[in-house]
Amino acid sequence: MGGAPHLVNTFAMTIATIVCPVHGESSFVYVCKHLAENPAQEWCCGYPNVESPWRDAWCAACHKVFEREGGWNDMNEGEIEIDVLCGHCYEDGIAQSVNCMDDPIRTEWAEYRGSLHNAPWAKRGAMNEVFGLMNCPVWDCYQRSAQLVFTHGDHLQIVADIEFVGTLSTASNTWTWSWADFNLLEAVRSRIGAVRDFGERRGFPRLTVPKWDADWEDAWDMTLIAVDVLGGMGGFSIKTDSGIHHMVVMSVQHRK
Ligand SMILES: [Zn+2]
Numbered sequence: 338m339g340g341a342p343h344l345v346n347t348f349a350m351t352i353a354t355i356v357c358p359v360h361g362e363s364s365f366v367y368v369c370k371h372l373a374e375n376p377a378q379e380w381c382c383g384y385p386n387v388e389s390p391w392r393d394a395w396c397a398a399c400h401k402v403f404e405r406e407g408g409w410n411d412m413n414e415g416e417i418e419i420d421v422l423c424g425h426c427y428e429d430g431i432a433q434s435v436n437c438m439d440d441p442i443r444t445e446w447a448e449y450r451g452s453l454h455n456a457p458w459a460k461r462g463a464m465n466e467v468f469g470l471m472n473c474p475v476w477d478c479y480q481r482s483a484q485l486v487f488t489h490g491d492h493l494q495i496v497a498d499i500e501f502v503g504t505l506s507t508a509s510n511t512w513t514w515s516w517a518d519f520n521l522l523e524a525v526r527s528r529i530g531a532v533r534d535f536g537e538r539r540g541f542p543r544l545t546v547p548k549w550d551a552d553w554e555d556a557w558d559m560t561l562i563a564v565d566v567l568g569g570m571g572g573f574s575i576k577t578d579s580g581i582h583h584m585v586v587m588s589v590q591h592r593k
């Protein structure tokens with residue numbers, strides 16, 4: 338991929354760490370004791386940012402106490418029991434919340450996910466013809482300009498405007514949304530927040546949890562959802578050392 342500068346998370350060196358019995362020395366996060374005891378429930382927390390990949394989290398019951406006072410303060414702090422989790426345990430924990438939906442939402446989610454498969458752009462390889470992949474072009478991905486460029490011979494270039502959706506790690510079998518992947522340049526993930534907003538409105542946790550256990554089918558379905566929400570032309574994926582990057586093709590131009 339076109340030379341993305343690798344961002345180093347310096348925070349890990351400046352804050353205290355704990356020693357997790359499973360993961361060893363690690364940064365830690367505060368969570369309510371209910372989440373620590375039973376992570377397979379809704380997690381109420383902010384979204385990751387470059388300084389804090391793991392945000393303090395509490396359960397839906399504790400969230401009622403939070404909302405009553407409009408935040409944590411002297412009036413309600415005594416009502417939440419706090420625990421700490423190592424960052425890796427936190428990721429494993431919040432990942433377990435993706436299946437926590439009540440029955441009507443579960444049905445809506447299944448119907449929505451299934452409905453996308455009927456779209457003409459949903460067929461795997463639908464973009465291959467557009468890009469002329471049968472003719473073995475040379476291609477490159479430029480994160481800085483959010484473009485995927487296919488060069489056919491000396492003249493024709495096919496330039497695709499792209500948005501990164503997320504990455505399927507084949508090493509850990511996990512899906513990470515591009516909005517939570519701070520190794521990617523801002524230019525290739527400036528629009529994906531709309532998919533997360535959509536997930537928040539509809540109550541679909543797979544669209545709002547940063548990272549979860551996934552296979553190639555999950556990854557492709559998340560890509561189709563992003564095509565639908567962002568109004569793209571189709572989905573496409575490229576493989577690099579860090580996994581399979583899925584993207585939405587927003588538009589395509591031919592350059593002679
Ligand atoms: Zn709680």
Ligand SMILES: [Zn+2]
Nearest residue numbers: 357360423426
């Ligand atoms: Zn741990």
